[in-house]
Amino acid sequence: MPSNSNSSTRTTAAGRPATVAAPVAVARRTTPERILDTAEELFALHGYFGTSIRDIMQACGLEFSLARYHFGNKDALFREAIGRRAGEISKQVIASLDALLESTGNMPPGIEAIVTALSTPAFEHLKSGDRGWHNYLRLLTQNSCLLERPDLTAPFYDQYSPAAARYREAFALALPNADTDTVRLVQSFVESVFHLVLNELYARAAKAGANASAPPLSPREVERMRTYLIRFAVGGIDALARPGSPPGNPEH
Known part of the structure; x- marks a missing residue:
């Protein structure tokens, strides 16, 4: 991608030099996109309660x-951030499942294959080194901290x-x-394991000291942890669904 020769001299609305690390990307993003990208990252790092609009605007070098x-208040900004990629990841995990079901024909899918299909899109995004998806998937792990604010996670x-x-x-x-009830528990268990592995x-x-100029996660490490996720999830589901071991009964 060709560079922008004027990018190094750009300044932010606050009068500070613009970020030089990715001048072309910054120059081409709209103001709402810059705000959302920064909000996505800070909400992912510090959570909804640990991040203020002032923090976000200072980080992206724009006026409060x-x-x-563009967004109104912090609640609206968070809802916009958490919903911005939801439709895309939903379509991707559905496509992954459709491919699995097509390959199995009339046979029921196996648990390991389902967990693999579910995890594939997210882990491919992580292996790609895309920082936007890295931040967004980390943001989703914050959902469990917002159980009393379903309005924030609804987007x-x-x-x-559908997925x-x-x-x-x-x-x-x-x-x-x-x-x-067991099927719902199985699904919740897989989602919980997913979040634990991502964290x-x-x-x-x-x-490891990942920085802005390097991929946030090693593809090899991502794949290794994905293998652990699948093995752990499959083992847990087997225990949950085993005859004679009803959910919630620790004696079985």
Whole structure:
């Protein structure tokens, strides 16, 4: 991609030099996109409660008033950030499942294959080194901290609900003897394991000192952790769905 010879002399609305690391990308982004990119990263790092609009605007070098103009308040900005890629990731995980079901024909899919299909799009994004997807997937791990604020996470869940329903159906096919509650528990368990593995990856990246000029996560490490996720999830589902071991009964 050709460079912009004038990018190094650009200044932000606050009068500070613009970021030089990616001048062309910064020059081509609109103001709302710059704000959203920064909000996505800071909300992912510090959570909704640990991030203010002032933090976001200072980080992207823009006037505080521009956030109010484009998004209104912090709640609206968070909802915009958490919903911006939800439709895309939903379509991707559905396509991954469709490919699996097409390959199995009339046979029910296996649990390992379903978990693999579910994890493939996110882990491919992580291996690509795309910082936007890196930040967004990390942002999604914050959802469990916002159980009392469903209005904030609704933009994600509303768009992702078709994918969740499809995977719930797939788990039901793979577990024909499981009741509806067990299938829902299985799905929640896989999502929880997914978040744990992602958090572990981000913690390792932080310890390794990932910076803006390097991929945030090693593709080799990402794939290794994905393997752990699948093995752990499959083992847990087997225990949850095993006959004689009803959910919530620690004695079995």
